[in-house]
Amino acid sequence: MATQYGQYGQPDPYEQHGRQDQYGPEYGRRDGGRRHLLPTGLREPLTARHWRELAYVLLGLPIGIVLFTFTITMLSLGAGLLVTFLGIPVLAAGLAAGRGFAAMERARARGLLGLEVADPEPLRPRGRGAMAWMAAVLKSGTSWRQALYAVVQFPWAVFSFCVAVTVWSFGWTMLTYPLWFWVFPMYGGQGGLQLYGDEQHSVYLDNPFEITVTALVGLLITLATPWIVRALTTVDRLLVHGLLGPSSLGARVVELESDRGVVVDTASADLRRIERDLHDGAQARLVALAMDLGLAKEKLREDPRAAARMVDEAHGEVKTALQELRDLARGIHPAVLTDRGLDAALSAVASRCVVPVRVEVDLVERPAPAIEGIAYFTVSELLQNISKHSRARSASVDVWRAEDRLMLQVVDDGVGGADASGGGSGLAGLAGRLDAVDGILVVDSPAGGPTRVTAELPWRGDGV
Structure with a gap:
């Protein structure tokens, strides 16, 4: 059993369940045991994903009108009233309402586009009362980014709505023309749909060849419509992710x-x-x-x-x-670590392990004392695990520097099966400690061994 930190080495769910895309001579794609009579390109206009994306574009215009009107009104009113005290609460109320609209937009993107965007950092008023709350709203970069979204999204919603409706309606109208062209000779007094007409000439789609060509052109437009709509929603994804999600600074603050x-x-x-x-x-x-x-x-x-x-x-x-x-x-904190560094300290720890341990430290200079201490205790705990659980015959410890990272690797030839995913395991606690200083712990321990644990720490040299 291989256990990895994060997404390293995770098995492919399709391979894990024996589900792979297969193509046969008489069928299109077989996905997850379901057989489709049509290839992917031909059935795309009928898929649920396309209709959800089309619904997102169509809903974007009325929602954009409401958001744009409300935001511009509140910002203009608040800015105009800044000469009085009323401007501040009006601006704060408008920005606060914008946070509610932003939550609605994230939910719409999640439901129709499958876009998962985390909620931005919450307001942090410095004190109690209405004044502290209004100050927090006005100082929040999230509030202003959400107001910017309402302003930018509206013209884009108008453009995408017009393009999507035009392409979709033209495609289906031309594709289904053979089914309803009879309306013109029967009720319009003309042979078919008129493409051009003046006092001397007129062009009608009224013979079988022209009707067939019209349907084929409509088929091409209909097949291209999902990809056009998807391209439009790609911009919407960027807007939602960039303006309605957490900022990099805010996410970093939450992480810290x-x-x-x-x-x-x-x-x-x-x-x-x-x-x-x-x-x-x-x-x-x-x-x-x-x-x-x-x-x-x-x-x-x-x-x-x-x-x-x-x-x-x-x-x-x-x-x-x-x-x-x-x-x-x-x-x-061992004195040997302070006096002589990682090489001597890790050699001392290795000498107390119940199995022979080879230690190789390739460092020209020493990292910061805090990083050095974390590296020491990481290796120490890993060697204790080897002594207690691995049933190994030998082990090795390698330490080196890779650019701005301090790398540690502990390998043993034991029975394997180490698991860093359990909430109460020692490896999980070790991973949490390393994560607290922007470090990473990767565990590769298949059943039967060997076990390879790799840790990365920021270098942070002395004085940094």
Whole structure:
């Protein structure tokens, strides 16, 4: 089982379910077990996608008229009233209503075009009350981008509506002309549809050849209509995505806020772990040591041999407590990492692994201490997983720099099956930590092995 971070290495759903496009001599495309009598190009004018896109274009004109009229009215009224206090609330109300219209447009694009656009960042008033809310609306770039959408979308809606209706109606009218041309000789007193006429000449589509040619031209236009409509909706997609979605800066702020929450949670969990280790380990041993030394002091005069034996046992407890404190300090930030860098620190970690580990660090200079620490603890946790779960015979650790990224790769020849998708797994937590600093964790661990874990971190050299 291969587990990847994000979309790396995901199986093709069509291959996974055994559904592939096949073409036979007597059928068109067979898609997902469904057989079609017509090729894709011929049946496109009848597909649900084409009718949804056509509906989107047709609805765009009345909606564009409403949005354009409302936006221009509110902006003009608000700007004209800025000489008084009423201009600010009018502008804020217009922009706030525009956010509601934008939500409606995102829903329309989602339903008819299948376009998924995330909601923009919410308003963040700095304080309470109407004034803080109006200030947030007026300062929000999202509000003004949505107002710009209402202004730009209207002329485009007029153009796309005219093109789509003209092409669609001409195509179907000419294609179906053989079915209704009889109306002209029977009720119009002429042989057929008149193409040209003046005082001397007139051209009618009234013989079988001309009727057939008309239908064929109509077929070509009808077949081209879906692609014309799709090209028109491509511009609509760009407008909705670019003006009604979250801005890159706003998305980055939301991402940083999420990462900050991950960092805070991780730091809190580390503090709880340190407190638990101190309380259950070194602190408990030191309390027991103090009690033993107190008993030894009382027995010193009565039974010196027993007191000496108790002191000797206390000496052993002191060594154990010191070792636990060293391990705890190494888990917080090892001194060897600060003094000698990743090469020596990772070699020390590898020496404590239960399987032989080859360590190769190819770095000319050292990254920032924070990145160096994250890299150390990432490799340390991965080697602990190898010791506990992999049943591997050997492992390797490679560290190098690729442009502005610090690359880590840990490989073992164990049983595989590592899963980074579980919410409570150690690998999932490790991926979250790396993501908090713009890092990436990729896990490739098929059943039977080998397991290959690759991590990327931003370089951020010293002083950056």
